[in-house]
Amino acid sequence: MINAFEIRGGKPLKGEIVPQGAKNEALQILSAVLLTPEKVTISNIPDIKDVNKLIELLGDLGVEINRLSKDTYEFSAKNINLEFFQSQTFKAKGGSLRGSIMIVGPLLARFGKAAIPKPGGDKIGRRRLDTHFLGFEKLGAKFVYNPDTNFFNVDATQLEGTYILLDEASVTGTANIVMAAVLAKGTTTIYNAACEPYLQQLCKMLNRMGAKISGIGSNLLTIEGVESLGGTTHKMLPDMIEIGSFIGLAAMTGSEITIKDVCYKELGIIPSVFARLGIKMELRGDDLFIPAQESYEIDTFIDGSILTVADAPWPGFTPDLLSIVLVVATQAKGSVLIHQKMFESRLFFVDKLIDMGAQIILCDPHRATVIGLDKKYQLKGIEMTSPDIRAGVSLLIAALSASGKSIIHNIEQIERGYQDIDTRLKALGADIRRL
Missing domain, CATH: 3.65.10.10 (Enolpyruvate transferase domain)
Incomplete structure (x- = not known):
């Protein structure tokens, strides 16, 4: 029995989603x-x-x-x-x-x-x-x-x-x-x-x-x-990694999404890192509203040099969201250097994104430079396999934004960390089915 998701991407989503417990x-x-x-x-x-x-x-x-x-x-x-x-x-x-x-x-x-x-x-x-x-x-x-x-x-x-x-x-x-x-x-x-x-x-x-x-x-x-x-x-608190994933999903697919009950004060630096990628968001009570955006532009450092996003122990940026930031950057306007300090081989899934048409230079096991396509060239759907939980969800987000059909195998990896993910995305209007 194959256990895979079939996704037809390229359509904006809309609605409310509740993050699971952490x-x-x-x-x-x-x-x-x-x-x-x-x-x-x-x-x-x-x-x-x-x-x-x-x-x-x-x-x-x-x-x-x-x-x-x-x-x-x-x-x-x-x-x-x-x-x-x-x-x-x-x-x-x-x-x-x-x-x-x-x-x-x-x-x-x-x-x-x-x-x-x-x-x-x-x-x-x-x-x-x-x-x-x-x-x-x-x-x-x-x-x-x-x-x-x-x-x-x-x-x-x-x-x-x-x-x-x-x-x-x-x-x-x-x-x-x-x-x-x-x-x-x-x-x-x-x-x-x-x-x-x-x-x-x-x-x-x-x-x-x-x-x-x-x-x-x-x-x-x-x-x-x-x-x-x-x-x-x-x-338990809501899962901040899921919240970050949904912020990225909204931006990549040009969707209007409200993430419910996010415990905003516990999210630390996460919202501001996504804001530096050009993603707009608005706090309404304790819900995070992400408006639909035609395009989003990556900030630079004050002296004009390329933005670097790196992970660090809390209150720094969590390594679990770097794969999401990397995917989201592929459709942004501008460039960013992703520096994964804590784990080797967490960036190796970028070959799948390159196959989809993303412009990424893998510098070494820890660093990747992403040159954003500014949504001028849509990613294209491919067949791929999820290597770990976070890369799996990043590929899922890429597939939802891509044109055509994608198939993601080894979705057990995704389901180790995300509950009923297909059902919850369907409720937002995603075209995703389990094979």
Whole structure:
């Protein structure tokens, strides 16, 4: 059975779209339910593969799960089965889901032990997990890697607070270490901590559960260990990557789109980066209105030199939206240099855009120069394969703006991060169908 999208592009869309809950926040927040035997209720959970796999994994571990509505679940981690770690099921499920690393911190904190298979996930170059492991080791955990089973076994009978300077401001690394430290003995200080809104959400939720975390929103977190944590309720933020994708989609297709309930103050620099590409937008209450634009012109730096858009740890621009910016720039007026610092090989999907008629020079694995076509030459539809979540959506946006028919294969990659994407785009008037 082929699993692909067939898209007939080149028509403007119109309407309202509601962003899903944030995928990257979900993986942290869901893991945190393991920190307490009490009930935790979480709403605005996105219904996507990576998140559903993690919920299933929690169930296998013995967490009682009660689905209250499409996006709201109740979790109770009273009876955790620690033997499950040694099972083949865990090896298969944990290994296929990069997010499974996130359960290690909470389990170490509460039970003093955990195991993790070598993780899988996206093909976007090296993604190290050293930050997680080094943080746990500083807190007193011991790792034993078994090359025969491909498992890391972790023992942390007594975690003790300490000073940790992270080698990189890893979001998942910071979250995992925070979850391990909340129940450790004494005070933990994490410097060069990630400070993304998703991480702030996690820290606020933990504080509501009884943790003592200060410095939230800065890169210096102080955590005073407590004896135990209680239950809470938590609502997740909308997915900022989806919001950015929809801004780009509106511009590329010349559409008038309203993105509902965006939690604007949590979007940081994202709207202003798209504004520098010449995209107009208007905040109406907490909705973002994007008017239909005939054309949009890329800004230059003050001295007239070519604009560079680069990713950086928050509050810098998120690497997850660089592929979107790159695609949107292909139809802008002017040129831009895209500099992907954090991941190798995330720009390799540009060959597909070049096949569609885009003018892009791939300088090296990290940099691409885009010469905008100013919508004078429409991209043309082709058959292509999605390499990872974000590139997949970028290609989807390109296909919706292109003339003729496009087919995108390997859409499982897109669906790992975007729920019901075809249905939601159809509601805006997109001609997209599943093969």
